[in-house]
Amino acid sequence: MSERELTYGEAVKEAIAEEMRRDPRVFLIGEDVAEAGHPFKTLVGLVQEFGTDRIIDTPISEPGYAGIGVGAAMTGMRPVVDVMFGDFITLTMDQMVNQAAKAHYMSGGKIKVPIVFRTTLGATRRSAAQHSQSLHAWVSHIPGLKVALPSGPYEAKGLMKTAIRDDSPVVIFEDKMMYRVKGPVPEGDYTIPFGVAEVKRAGRDITIVATSSMVPVSLGAAKLLEDAGISAEVIDPRTTWPLDKQTLIDSAKKTSRALVVDEGYERYGVTAEIAAVIADGAFYHLDAPVKRMGAMDVPVPFSPVLEDLTVPSERTVFEAARALCRR
Amino acid sequence: MPTNVIMPALELAQETGKVLRWMKAPGDTVRKGEPIVEIETDKVTVEIEAPATGILRDVTAREGDIVPVGHTIAIIAAPTDSAAPSSLSPPGSAPSSLSPQGRGQGEGPSGQGSDGRVKASPLARKVAEEHGVDLARIKTATGKIEKADVIAYVEGQKAVATAGNGRGGRLVAASPKARRLAAERGIDLRGLTGSGPGGAVIAVDVPLTLPSPQGGEGVAERVRVAPQVAAGERVGTVWRIMAERMTASWTSAPHFYLVREVNVARLRSWLETARKQTGARITYTDLLVKLVGATLAQHPRVNVSWKDGALERHAEINVGLAVALEDGLVVPVIHRADTLGLQDIAARREELVTRAQAGKLRPADIQGGVFTISNLGMYGVDAFSAIVNPPQAAILAVGRIADRVVPVNGQPAVQPTMVLTLSCDHRALDGARGAQFLGALADLIEEPLTLLV
Numbered sequence: 001m002s003e004r005e006l007t008y009g010e011a012v013k014e015a016i017a018e019e020m021r022r023d024p025r026v027f028l029i030g031e032d033v034a035e036a037g038h039p040f041k042t043l044v045g046l047v048q049e050f051g052t053d054r055i056i057d058t059p060i061s062e063p064g065y066a067g068i069g070v071g072a073a074m075t076g077m078r079p080v081v082d083v084m085f086g087d088f089i090t091l092t093m094d095q096m097v098n099q100a101a102k103a104h105y106m107s108g109g110k111i112k113v114p115i116v117f118r119t120t121l122g123a124t125r126r127s128a129a130q131h132s133q134s135l136h137a138w139v140s141h142i143p144g145l146k147v148a149l150p151s152g153p154y155e156a157k158g159l160m161k162t163a164i165r166d167d168s169p170v171v172i173f174e175d176k177m178m179y180r181v182k183g184p185v186p187e188g189d190y191t192i193p194f195g196v197a198e199v200k201r202a203g204r205d206i207t208i209v210a211t212s213s214m215v216p217v218s219l220g221a222a223k224l225l226e227d228a229g230i231s232a233e234v235i236d237p238r239t240t241w242p243l244d245k246q247t248l249i250d251s252a253k254k255t256s257r258a259l260v261v262d263e264g265y266e267r268y269g270v271t272a273e274i275a276a277v278i279a280d281g282a283f284y285h286l287d288a289p290v291k292r293m294g295a296m297d298v299p300v301p302f303s304p305v306l307e308d309l310t311v312p313s314e315r316t317v318f319e320a321a322r323a324l325c326r327r
Numbered sequence: 328m329p330t331n332v333i334m335p336a337l338e339l340a341q342e343t344g345k346v347l348r349w350m351k352a353p354g355d356t357v358r359k360g361e362p363i364v365e366i367e368t369d370k371v372t373v374e375i376e377a378p379a380t381g382i383l384r385d386v387t388a389r390e391g392d393i394v395p396v397g398h399t400i401a402i403i404a405a406p407t408d409s410a411a412p413s414s415l416s417p418p419g420s421a422p423s424s425l426s427p428q429g430r431g432q433g434e435g436p437s438g439q440g441s442d443g444r445v446k447a448s449p450l451a452r453k454v455a456e457e458h459g460v461d462l463a464r465i466k467t468a469t470g471k472i473e474k475a476d477v478i479a480y481v482e483g484q485k486a487v488a489t490a491g492n493g494r495g496g497r498l499v500a501a502s503p504k505a506r507r508l509a510a511e512r513g514i515d516l517r518g519l520t521g522s523g524p525g526g527a528v529i530a531v532d533v534p535l536t537l538p539s540p541q542g543g544e545g546v547a548e549r550v551r552v553a554p555q556v557a558a559g560e561r562v563g564t565v566w567r568i569m570a571e572r573m574t575a576s577w578t579s580a581p582h583f584y585l586v587r588e589v590n591v592a593r594l595r596s597w598l599e600t601a602r603k604q605t606g607a608r609i610t611y612t613d614l615l616v617k618l619v620g621a622t623l624a625q626h627p628r629v630n631v632s633w634k635d636g637a638l639e640r641h642a643e644i645n646v647g648l649a650v651a652l653e654d655g656l657v658v659p660v661i662h663r664a665d666t667l668g669l670q671d672i673a674a675r676r677e678e679l680v681t682r683a684q685a686g687k688l689r690p691a692d693i694q695g696g697v698f699t700i701s702n703l704g705m706y707g708v709d710a711f712s713a714i715v716n717p718p719q720a721a722i723l724a725v726g727r728i729a730d731r732v733v734p735v736n737g738q739p740a741v742q743p744t745m746v747l748t749l750s751c752d753h754r755a756l757d758g759a760r761g762a763q764f765l766g767a768l769a770d771l772i773e774e775p776l777t778l779l780v
Contacts, residue, residue: 256504285504288524
C-alpha cells in the first residue's frame with residue numbers, strides 16, 4: 001500500500017472531488033467556495049474541474065444558501081453546503097434543525113434530505129469570539145441529524161465520503177487548525193462508518209475519550225502519561241451521533257477510569273453526554289468519577305495568551321488524567 | 328441532645344416574661360406537650376408546654392423571676408443525656424450569641440404574632456408539615472418564616488443529628504467499583520481504609536480474598552450475593568469465581584496424577600449393611616469421606632498446603648465435596664471427617680448439598696477444606712483427572728462403580744471396581760507420598776474392616 005500523505009484540507013477536497021465525479025447529483029454551495037477556493041484554501045481547483053454549476057458561490061447569506069441546499073436535497077440532489085465558520089451555524093439553525101432534520105420524519109418517510117453541512121470548529125487561531133467556537137453540541141442534540149468530527153486527514157476523507165452518501169442530513173465539523181496537518185490518506189475510494197469509535201491507542205489505566213482536535217492533544221498527553229507510568233487508552237468516537245456507546249463503556253470497564261475531552265464548551269456539552277453514557281454503562285466498574293474537559297465557560301478571548309488557556313492542552317489533559325489515577 | 332426551654336415571646340412588643348409557677352420540678356420526667364411552667368406577661372398568663380420529652384434539668388429561672396424573651400429557663404435532657412453541658416444564659420444576662428443547642432430556638436424574633444399565631448408563608452407551612460417541623464421552633468430575623476427558613480432549620484437538625492452519631496453520612500465513601508468488588512468478595516467496606524479522595528475506598532483498597540488459605544469465605548458470600556446466571560453468554564458470580572480459581576490453580580500449581588483401580592465388592596456390602604443398620608440414606612460418597620478422613624489421619628503429610636514457599640500443615644481433617652450447581656461449582660466442607668460416624672457424615676452431606684443447591688451456603692460451610700472429593704460416578708464417567716482446589720494439595724476424582732473383568736486367583740472374574748485418580752500439587756506433595764496415600768486409601772476401600780483395628 002502506498003504511504004501517500006495528504007494534508008487534512010487536501011483530504012477533504014479529495015473526498016468531495018471523488019464523490020462529485022462518482023455522483024452527478026453532488027454539488028457544493030457556499031461563500032467564497034469557487035474562484036477563491038475557500039478562505040482556508042480547502043477547495044482550490046474544484047471550480048476548474050466541475051465548473052460554476054456545481055461549485056456555487058453565493059452572497060453572504062447563510063440562511064439563504066442553507067435553505068437552497070435543503071430544498072435541493074429534498075428534490076433529489078446531494079448538496080454539500082459550506083458554512084465557513086462553525087460559529088455561523090447559528091444562522092443556519094432553522095434549515096438544519098427544523099427543516100433538514102424533520103422532513104423525513106414528518107413526511108412519513110417520503111422525503112429524504114441527503115445534505116451535508118460542512119463547517120469548522122476549533123480555537124487558538126486568534127480569530128476572536130465569533131470565529132473560534134466549537135458548536136457541534138448544538139446539532140448533536142437534535143434527533144434527525146448526524147454529526148461527524150474527523151480527527152485527522154484519514155478521517156477527513158473517509159467521513160466526508162460517508163456523509164455525502166448518507167441519506168440523512170449530516171453536519172461535519174472540520175478542525176480549522178488541522179487543515180495543514182499531514183497524514184497518510186489512501187488513494188481512491190474508502191469510507192468510514194458512522195457510529196464506530198476507533199481505539200487510537202490501547203491502554204490499561206485510564207480511558208480518554210477525545211473528539212476531533214482533542215484526539216491529537218490526548219495522544220500527546222498519553223505519551224506524557226506513559227512516562228509517568230500510566231497507560232492511557234485513547235478513543236475517538238468519530239461521530240457524536242450516532243454514538244458508539246458500547247466501545248466507550250467497554251473501555252471504561254476495562255480501565256475503571258474515564259476522562260472525556262472535547263473542544264466544545266464544557267457546560268451542557270458533548271463531554272457531558274459521553275460522561276453520562278459511561279457513568280450509566282460502567283458504573284460498577286468505575287473507580288473514580290468520570291471527568292470532563294472542554295472549553296472554558298467564557299467567550300473565546302482574542303488575546304492569544306488567554307485564548308490558549310481556554311481549551312484543553314496536552315499538559316492539562318495529562319494533569320487531569322494523572323490526578324484521576326491519583327499518581 | 329438536650330432541648331432548651333426558653334422564655335417565649337407571646338406578644339409583639341414583649342421584652343420580658345415572669346415565671347409564675349413551675350408545674351414540674353428539676354429531675355421530673357416530662358412529656359412533650361405537657362404543661363411545665365406558667366408564664367405571665369403584661370396581658371396574659373399562659374402555660375408553657377414541654378418542647379420535648381425527657382428530664383427537666385437546669386431550672387435557672389425561679390418562680391417570680393423576670394426573664395428576657397428568648398432566654399433559656401430550663402433544659403429538658405433526653406433520658407440518656409446525663410451530664411450534657413448546659414447552654415444556659417444566666418437570667419438577666421445580656422443576650423448572647425446562639426449556642427449550638429439553641430439553634431433555631433434561641434434569641435431573635437419568634438415569628439409569632441400578637442395573637443400567638445406563627446407568621447409563616449403558605450409554602451413554608453407546607454414544607455414544615457412535610458418535614459414534621461413545628462413552626463414555632465423556627466426563629467427568623469424578620470419574624471416571618473419562609474420556605475428557606477424551614478429548609479435551613481431541617482438541614483441544621485440533620486447536621487446536628489449526624490454529628491452526634493459520629494459518622495459523616497449514610498454510606499461509607501467508596502467508588503462504585505470498590506463497592507461491587509467488596510460485595511463480591513464478601514468484605515465489609517467499613518473495615519477498610521480508603522486511599523481515594525477524602526479517604527474513599529477504591530478498588531485497590533479492597534483485598535483479594537482468593538485464593539486464601541482459609542478458602543471459601545468469599546465464595547460463600549458470592550453464593551449468597553449473585554447466584555443467578557443471565558441468559559446468553561453471561562455467567563454468574565459463582566461461575567466466574569470457579570473460572571478464576573481453576574485458572575489460578577492450573578497455571579500456578581504443577582499437577583501430577585496417580586490412578587488406581589480398586590475393587591469395591593466389600594465397600595458395596597459395607598454400604599448395604601450400613602444402610603440397614605442406620606436406616607440413613609448413606610451413599611458411596613459418604614463412605615469415601617469416612618475412608619479419606621481415616622487415611623488422612625494416618626498420613627498427615629498429605630494434609631498440607633503450599634503457601635508462600637513453605638508447607639503449611641493442617642491440624643484438622645476437613646474434607647470438601649465438589650457440588651455442581653446450575654451456575655457453577657462449590658465445595659462445601661465436612662469438618663473433622665475423621666471423627667464423625669457414617670450417619671453424621673451422611674446427615675452433614677445432605678444438609679450441605681441442600682444448602683448449596685439453594686444458594687444458601689454460609690461462610691462456615693465452605694471454610695477450612697484441606698482435601699476435596701469429586702465424584703462423577705453418577706454420570707457414568709469411568710475415570711477423570713480433576714484440578715486441585717487451591718490452596719489444597721490434592722483432590723480425589725472418583726469414577727463410576729462398574730462390573731469389570733479382573734483377575735482373581737489367575738482366572739478372569741467379574742467384580743465391581745472403581746477408578747480413583749488422585750491429582751496432586753507437586754509443590755506440596757511428591758509422587759511417593761501421593762502414592763502411599765492412595766495405596767492406603769485403596770487398601771481401606773478394598774477392606775474397610777481394617778478401620779476397626
